[in-house]
Every structure is written in C-alpha cells, then in structure tokens.
Amino acid sequence: xxxxxxxxxxxxxxxxxxxxxxxxxxxxxxxxxxxxxxxxxxxxxxxxxxxxxxxxxxxxxxxxxxxxxxxxxxxxxxxxxxxxxxxxxxxxxxxxxxxxxxxxxxxxxxxxxxxxxxxxxxxxxxxxxxxxxxxxxxxxxxxxxxxxxxxxxxxxxxxxxxxxxxxxxxxxxxxxxxxxxxxxxxxxxxxxxxxxxxxxxxxxxxxxxxxxxxxxxxxxxxxxxxxxxxxxxxxxxxxxxxxxxxxxxxxxxxxxxxxxxxxxxxxxxxxxxxxxxxxxxxxxxxxxxxxxxxxxxxxxxxxxxxxxxxxxxxxxxxxxxxxxxxxxxxxxxxxxxxxxxxxxxxxxxxxxxxxxxxxxxxxxxxxxxxxxxxxxxxxxxxxxxxxxxxxxxxxxxxxxxxxxxxxxxxxxxxxxxxxxxxx
Numbered sequence: 577x578x579x580x581x582x583x584x585x586x587x588x589x590x591x592x593x594x595x596x597x598x599x600x601x602x603x604x605x606x607x608x609x610x611x612x613x614x615x616x617x618x619x620x621x622x623x624x625x626x627x628x629x630x631x632x633x634x635x636x637x638x639x640x641x642x643x644x645x646x647x648x649x650x651x652x653x654x655x656x657x658x659x660x661x662x663x664x665x666x667x668x669x670x671x672x673x674x675x676x677x678x679x680x681x682x683x684x685x686x687x688x689x690x691x692x693x694x695x696x697x698x699x700x701x702x703x704x705x706x707x708x709x710x711x712x713x714x715x716x717x718x719x720x721x722x723x724x725x726x727x728x729x730x731x732x733x734x735x736x737x738x739x740x741x742x743x744x745x746x747x748x749x750x751x752x753x754x755x756x757x758x759x760x761x762x763x764x765x766x767x768x769x770x771x772x773x774x775x776x777x778x779x780x781x782x783x784x785x786x787x788x789x790x791x792x793x794x795x796x797x798x799x800x801x802x803x804x805x806x807x808x809x810x811x812x813x814x815x816x817x818x819x820x821x822x823x824x825x826x827x828x829x830x831x832x833x834x835x836x837x838x839x840x841x842x843x844x845x846x847x848x849x850x851x852x853x854x855x856x857x858x859x860x861x862x863x864x865x866x867x868x869x870x871x872x873x874x875x876x877x878x879x880x881x882x883x884x885x886x887x888x889x890x891x892x893x894x895x896x897x898x899x900x901x902x903x904x905x906x907x908x909x910x911x912x913x914x915x916x917x918x919x920x921x922x923x924x925x926x927x928x929x930x931x932x933x934x935x936x937x938x939x940x941x942x943x944x945x946x947x948x949x950x951x952x953x954x955x956x957x958x959x960x961x962x963x964x965x966x967x968x969x970x971x972x973x974x975x976x977x978x979x980x981x982x983x984x985x986x987x988x989x990x991x992x993x994x995x996x997x998x999x
Contacts, residue, residue: 577592581854582856582991592985593970596981598846598983598985602842602992605820608821615654615811616661623824623829624825634665634670637734638671638738639674639730639734640658640672640738642674644691645683646865649811653819655696672734673696673701674705674728676741678705678707678760678761679928705762707768713727716803719767723770726767727767728762739758741757746784747874748782750793754831755828757810758800758803772792774925774929774933776791777792777930785839801827804827810823810830845995845997846995849882854887855889863989864892866897869946878993883942883943888946890947895954901927902927905929906957906958912936946958
C-alpha cells in the first residue's frame with residue numbers, strides 16, 4: 577500500500593503492508609466555490625455581532641492580526657481580500673497589519689511578501705509582535721495567578737481590532753484560532769509563559785478537541801476578552817489549503833461555530849491502540865521545524881500502545897529551530913526522563929517549556945523516531961532516534977511486535993485527530 581505523507585512542499589510516498597495498515601485521514605470537505613464572496617458575505621453577516629462595515633469610519637485606526645509562517649492560514653488570499661473590503665471606508669495609512677508571532681521568531685521581508693503579497697507589504701504598515709518588549713505591550717488585566725495580561729500596543733490602541741487565522745485541532749488548547757490569535761498571538765512572553773505553564777498544561781482536558789473544561793483555553797478566552805471589542809475572522813481549510821468555511825463575528829461565538837465544523841471533519845475514533853503509528857506535521861509550512869513537529873507527535877501518541885513506536889515525518893527545513901529555547905532545553909538533558917524531571921523541578925515557567933513537557937511525556941509512552949532533513953547528530957542531540965527509511969523501520973517494529981501487530985498512518989498529521997473509542 578503506497579501512501580503519500582504530507583512532508584515539506586513535495587510530500588513523501590512510503591510503502592506500507594496492505595494487511596496490517598490502517599489509514600486515518602480527515603473527511604475532506606470541498607473548497608468553497610467562491611472564497612472571496614464567502615468572506616465578504618461572512619463579514620456582512622457575522623455571527624453574534626454587527627456587520628464589519630458598521631464598525632468602520634474614515635478616521636478609524638484599524639489593526640488586523642495575521643498568523644505567522646508556521647501556520648497554514650491562506651494569508652496571501654485572506655488579507656488582500658479583507659483590505660479590499662475595508663478600502664471604501666478606511667485609507668491604507670490607517671491600517672496596521674500585525675504578525676501574531678506569539679513567541680516565535682519574526683518573519684523576514686521575503687517571507688512576508690510570500691505570506692501577504694508584495695503589493696500588500698509595500699503599501700501597508702506591517703509590524704511583528706515583540707514578545708519580550710515591555711514598551712510594545714499594554715496592561716489589560718491579570719490571569720488567575722496574578723500575572724499581567726500584556727497585549728500588543730498596536731492592537732490595543734486601534735479603534736477596530738480584526739483577528740484572523742484558521743481553525744484546526746490543537747494539542748493543548750483544544751483548537752487553534754479564536755482567542756489564540758490574541759493570546760499567545762499578540763501577547764507578551766510573560767503572559768504566554770504563565771498560561772502555558774504546568775498548572776494548565778498538566779490538566780487532562782488540555783488536549784485536542786476540548787475548549788470548555790480546558791483550563792488553558794478558558795484562560796486564553798478570558799485574557800483575549802480583555803481586548804474587546806474584537807471582530808474575529810477565522811477560516812477552515814482542507815488538505816489543499818482551500819477554504820471550506822468562513823467563521824466571522826464575535827470572538828467566542830464565531831470560533832465555537834468553526835470548532836464544531838472542524839470537529840465533524842477531523843476527529844476520528846479508533847477501537848484499539850496500534851503497535852506502530854506513523855504521523856506527520858501536515859507538511860510545509862507546518863513542518864518547518866521540530867518545535868512545531870511536537871503537534872504531529874501528539875496526534876499520533878493518542879493511539880500508540882504503551883511501549884510501541886511513533887514515527888514522525890517532519891522536514892524541519894528551518895531546523896530545530898537553531899538557538900531557540902526549545903533547542904537549549906533538549907541539549908541540556910541526557911534523556912527524556914531527565915528532561916521531564918528538569919521541567920517538573922523548574923521554579924518558574926521558561927520559554928518553550930510546554931513543548932518540552934509534552935514531548936518528554938510522549939517519549940515516556942513510546943519510542944519516537946524522526947524522519948527529517950536534520951543531520952543525524954542533531955536528531956540525537958534532541959533525544960530522538962533518527963530514521964532514514966520509514967518503510968524499513970515500520971517493517972522491523974511490526975516483526976518485533978508479533979504477527980498480529982498493526983500500524984496506523986496519519987498522512988496529514990494533526991489535521992486528523994484520532995482517539996480511542998474507550999477513552
């Protein structure tokens with residue numbers, strides 16, 4: 577059975593045994609016949625609030641947030657169309673486009689031109705969230721532990737705040753999109769570190785597909801509400817990056833409608849755990865680095881048996897990324913167990929600690945192999961086992977597990993979220 581895995585820009589085709597393989601893919605929703613018209617209609621008929629045109633005045637300062645290069649949002653279509661919609665009411669000099677990086681690295685000029693289009697970058701003011709710069713953020717309130725909610729000054733000083741993005745299952749926030757466009761998207765690092773700390777991340781409901789009852793997501797929502805009024809513009813996508821739905825309007829209500837749509841398309845029950853699970857991180861741009869690849873690991877880990885094998889195909893063309901807090905965490909330990917002990921012993925939450933905690937917990941459950949463009953020594957330094965041949969690795973581990981062993985394949989990684997029916 578030949579299966580094409582989402583890997584980098586080109587994909588990766590691998591042979592799997594016909595009689596032992598279960599393929600788990602999202603139910604493919606068709607793309608909208610006219611994406612631009614669907615967007616305009618959603619802006620004029622939003623969920624839970626006034627039409628966007630009623631928010632606009634010629635002297636209004638508008639801030640539009642957009643997701644960074646590690647996300648699959650079709651910014652190159654969505655942002656120009658949104659600017660076209662605003663054009664009759666708001667001049668370009670009154671609009672700032674804010675890259676909702678969270679704590680990720682800034683994108684280069686060339687990346688921005690690919691993401692937004694050269695004309696947009698040349699004509700409009702484009703800013704990055706600056707997560708460690710106190711002066712770039714404003715105090716909006718506090719989290720439950722007293723940590724200040726510090727949000728981008730560009731967003732808070734705007735008269736009209738439009739938050740864009742796309743909705744997919746998220747490995748600890750339930751779903752992406754919605755309030756995540758504000759926290760962590762345009763928040764200060766202190767706010768992000770507190771929300772993403774062990775007090776929230778260790779809760780069993782901090783996982784794929786759960787929002788209500790997930791303390792991490794509920795805190796994200798309450799923090800994001802401090803930026804209101806906010807007009808949300810989220811989309812859903814199929815595996816071809818075609819827009820399958822536009823969910824615009826109230827921050828919570830529009831996001832909820834989008835998550836219900838995604839849940840029907842992406843969540844998939846299985847009857848039993850598998851001896852081997854092969855997953856991806858949904859290909860480029862989502863598999864730019866290993867940090868993002870932990871999402872793909874998390875999707876596969878939900879259905880791998882204890883002591884089984886998880887194989888992640890994640891290109892990592894942008895590295896681990898290099899010189900990141902995530903890389904320093906990994907290189908500062910000799911084993912996943914030691915890594916987890918360091919996380920649990922930390923007195924304060926450090927950048928990227930959440931990703932480290934999740935990866936180490938997965939490695940307690942199963943052997944994790946990585947097929948990537950990273951050098952072998954880099955993979956080993958990241959406490960993972962390099963894999964140069966997925967087909968051979970699967971064959972060897974199925975033989976070791978016995979004649980009844982089975983492998984599950986998630987070609988699109990976390991775009992499909994499997995779960996055990998008994999769970």
